[in-house]
Amino acid sequence: MPLARYESIDSSLKDRILDVSKQDFATHGYEGASYNQIIQKIGISKGSMYYYFENKEDLFITCFLDAFTNATVGFDYASFSFEDDEQAYWNSIKKISSKQWNDVLQHPLLMSLMRQLVSLGTDHSIFRKLNSLCEGLSEYGDLMSILEHGVQIGAIRNDVPLNVLIRMNTEYEVWLIQELQEERLDREQVVDKFFEMFRRLFEMRR
Template structure:
């Protein structure tokens, strides 16, 4: 992660450095990224960059952590719900905001694609694995809330369901990010409903009943 000196920079300077790095990493990945190109785009000096980060990998991890923070802020939390229909409606809205965040900016989409392709043995892969574990815990809490209003089945351990849904979500992410440029607007618009349908088939009390998702 960044050295303490990076936190002392003005917010606009931090944003400029991380933005330039995100563009380069999205384009070329860790191995192919040019530190010199990042430095030039950020309007910084090589000495300054080593003053803020130990190495290129450290900078990439900082960029990914920033992406995670920005995505959480943009996607937000589900709204209030008091019944099964409300639960699935809020989940659909959550899916729609997720799709919009990752596809609005090609740099974000490119960076997310690189993150998903990270080796499990790399520092980035380990960071991604920890993020996945946090996401599964968050999903489990959301499913428990769904169980309280009858939206989620109770015949399976909630942690197992969370693991299943996280796996489906990752598969959707990989499929979407690999084809985002080819999808037409109507296909993109249909994705939130399709994702919720997939989740409901796994998690709803009756996996063959869709009435509670609309």
């Protein structure tokens, strides 16, 4: 994440840093993007950039989270209907998961950054840091509340910790992005496949 000084800079400069950086990462990939060239394109000194970000990895993480936030600005876990009927509960899960995936898939820049992230692999430090950061977001807490409700009504399994299941589900998401990238699945199939795999992973074993 950016250093504290970044939050106090002018919004126009902040937007320029993010816009230029996201485009460069999307065009050249994380490995192919040059931190020095990004700084030159932004039009600030190298010293100033290091005043805001520790390194290229820090910048990429900030760009990814910003792109994801912009793509899902209309998405809100709080709108989830806490149904006590199991089938109604799963219908609500399908509704919110479909909306989130459709929101993401409609943003080419975010999809490009996601492909870059997937290409790095889940063992890469960027992937691990993003997972850790996401677990600290309010949205993660909202998701946990939804899943805990599912456990209470017998829809969600209770033999594996929920945070472990969420991390396992991340591997599914990575696979779906890869399948989409290789054109083995189209967007509609990705949305449907995600819910199918999510339910298979999380549903209470009978």
